[in-house]
Amino acid sequence: MHSVAILLLDRVIPFDMAAPQQTFDWTRLPDGRPAYRVRLCAETPEVAADGGLFLRVDRGLEALADADTIIVPGRADGASPLSPAVVTAxxxxxxxxxxxxxxxxxxxxxxEAGLLDGLRATTHWAAADRLARDFPRVEVRPDVLYVDNGQILTSAGAAAALDMCLHMVRRDLGSVVAANAARMSVMPLEREGGQAQFIVHEHPPVPRGSAFEPLFEWLEDNLAHEITLGAMAARAGMSERTFGRRFREQTGTTPVQWLLRARVRRAQYLLENSDHTVERVARQSGFGSPTAFRERFRKVAGTTPHAYRAAFHGRRPVAGTGS
Incomplete structure (x- = not known):
């Protein structure tokens, strides 16, 4: 029987803990026996959880020494710094x-424990930039469900953790056992780690009071048209070189990258809220050809326009029905 230790740290997120616990607890061998023994462990007998809860555990950090797999759930903002004992363990x-x-x-x-140095890793897309900034030796992949480096794995969120855990079950015990575990969790087994997170890209940053604010407004109004770097610089009254430098200083990105993200955000809105064809969405977002649109949308949003629409398109109420 495989041993799984779920390490609970201060301000643990309960759902992050429950996802792997459920998956491994419900995994059965072909003869019906449990395939995994799951143990909750912590540095202290009681751990604060997000939402004002307190969890009591029976095992200390010694449980990590005899575990085949260790799962580290996420922690909410305001968590205490990692103790040297946890890092050492x-x-x-x-x-x-x-x-x-x-x-x-x-x-x-x-x-923080140095276990991701030189490795690819993922986390929730909303925290990916911070992970990359705080730990530059980690190759952060914000656009996947999970990353398997062999010994070290990372998942994007609690739902993606189910995919990661089923992947580990399949590695350990084969596809038949993993498929049964997936059915118990009401999850598809087929989602692979490389499948994109559905990332909602907010409008690119527009600093309040920035000298570029009129330019940003003009860009938003003209996304459907061709916009060159020269036109942007002329609109700002600067040379292209000066414009590029000052733009990066104020936004943290290049004018071209800002424009791409703005166009993708426009396309996301249209895919969610209209029945326009992909070709029309491409034109209205300023991508020109549908081929270029698909390539660039996937690069930024992490999925195809069709897949994004299938996931997020909602039927709008019919006028006059009161829906």
Whole structure:
């Protein structure tokens, strides 16, 4: 029987903990026996959880030493710094070859322990930029459900953790057992780690009071038209070189990248709220050809326009029905 230790840290997110616990608890061998023994462990007997809850556990950090797999759930904002004892226990387990996986922002715990240095990793898309900034030695992949480096795995969020755990079950026990576990969790087994997170890209940053504010408004009004770097610089009354430098200083990105994200956000809105064809959405968003639109939309949003619409398109009420 495989042993799984779920490490609870201060301000643990309960759903992040429950997702892997449920998956492994419900996994059965062909003869009906449990395939995994799941244990909750922590540095202290009682752990504060997000939402004002307190969880009591029976096992301490020693449980990490005899586990085949360690799961580190995410922690809410305001969590205490990692203690040296936790860092030491995780590093010792990694050195012994134990499989270690994180859920959502639990990736920050692994990164702080140095376990993600030089590796690819993911986390919830909303925290991906911060993970990349705080831990530059980690190759952050914000556009996937989970990343499997062999011994170290990371997942994007609680739902993606179910995909990651089913992936581990399939690695450990084969597709038949994993398929049964997926049915128990009411999950498809087919979602692969490389499938994109559905990322909602907010409007690119527009600093309040910025000298570029009139330019941003003009850009938003003219996204459907061709806009060159020269036209943007002329609109701002600067040379292209000066414009590019000052634009990056104020927004943290290049004019071309800002424009691309703005056009993708426009396309997301149209895909969600209209029945326009992909070709028409491409034109209205300023991408020109449908081929270029599909390529660039996937690069930024992490999925295809058709898949995005299938997931997020809602039927609008019919006028006059009171719906």
């Amino acid at each position: 995780l590093r010792r387990a990694a050195g012994a070859g134990t499989r270690i996986a994180s859920v959502c922002v639990g990736a920050f715990v692994l990164a």
